[in-house]
Structures are given as C-alpha cells and as structure tokens.
Amino acid sequence: MPSAEFTAAADSVQKLPKTPSDDELLELYGLYKQATVGDNNTDRPGAFNFKAKYKWDAWDKLKGKSQEEAEQEYIALVQTLSDKYN
Template identity: 50%
Template sequence: MASKEEFEEYAEKAKTLPPATKDADKLVLYGLYKQSTVGNVTTGRPGIFSPKERAKWDAWKAVEGKTEEEAMNEYITKVKQWQEAAKLH
C-alpha cells in the first residue's frame, strides 16, 4: 500500500527518467498520475487538431475506474521498473 509521500517521491523521480523513455510509457504514467490525483476523467475528449492533448486524455481514460490507491501503486511500480531498466543500459 503506497502512501501519498511515497507517491510524491516517485512522481519526482519520474521527472528524471532517461530521455530514451518512450512517449507511450510517459503517457501511461500521465494517465496513472491523473487518476491518482484527480480521479476519473472530468472533461470531454480533445478534438483531432489537438493530438498531444488527445493522447494524454486517452491515457487517462484508459485507467478510468481504478481507485486512487491502485493508480498510485501502479505508478510507483512502473517508475521503479523503468529506473531499473535504465540502469541496465
């Protein structure tokens, strides 16, 4: 069970992931972060002319329904995995 402090610590660590981190991976983290801090999606899907915002919205929508705790735990796990993977390269 993750604490808010641990989650905030890993949110800071996520900012230092290597530049080679894939955009798709960053979007997963974004979705989990938003689900952890805001809850389910609260806005309409951005239009086709806003591809970046649309991708972020889709990532958040993909984790809709997870509890705050589930999203925090998954977020921390992902950051740990990607930090370990970066150390191996």
C-alpha cells in the same frame, strides 16, 4: 492526499537519465492523473490536438480504477523505468 512514496516516485521520474518512450510517458501520465484527480470527467480534445487527445485517452482508459490502485501502479511503473533507464 498522495503518499510520500508516490511523491518521491513522481520526483524521481523527472530525474531519469533517458526519457521514457512515448507509450511509457502516456502510461505515466494516465496513472498520475488517475491517482491525483480520479476519473476523467473532461471533454475529449479536438481531432487536431493530437498530443492532448493521446493524454486524454491514456487517462480516460483508467476510469473506474481507484486512486490508491493507480498510485501503486504508478510507483511500480516508475521503479520499472528506473531499473530500465538507470
């Protein structure tokens, strides 16, 4: 179950006045999935589905990281992005 702090961070990232870079968005996605689902056990998307493949890779590289650790890293990243874009 995600913490209240994690849920608040996930909500606040949606309200940033400027969209984070693609790399930042992928990092957010990977940490969010690792924190909420755990290790990626899905098949990698096909070669021509670039967006899905990048998202899958961002999540898969976190394999083995605990959900609690991913949650804390996600919260810290959202704070960094909030400082940068607000």
